[in-house]
Amino acid sequence: MSFSKPVLATILAAAIIAGAGHAAADDAQRIRSVRVAYDDLDLDREADAREMLARLERAAHEACGRYPERHSSYRIMPERTKAAFQECRRRAVAAAVQELNAARLNELHARSAG
Helix, strand or coil, X not given: CECCCCEEEXXXXXXXXXCCCEEEEEEEEEEEEEEECCCCCECCCHHHHHHHHHHHHHHHHHHHCCCHHHCCCCCCCHHHHHHHXXXXXXXXXXXXXXXXXXXXXXXXXXXXXX
């Protein structure tokens, strides 16, 4: 199956709560969207589904941030800051995969998520 329009991957980032020192789902904010083109891919093909998953992961890094150590909370709680960035990326990819709802992509994502 070939899709003709690009998907808009909505990226949600969990806010880092300095006082509580954790990221909470209720505190998630939409901070950035990254457009991920896939009109050149057939998501029913294994190789193309893998490529799409890689594109989504790159977009999540772009939208959620590549460098947690540059975030203002990093000095105080580096491990929690890194975890919040990772969680943002995980959620962003999962949301985009769900939005696409392509069987092969769903399978690959489920396997990679463990």
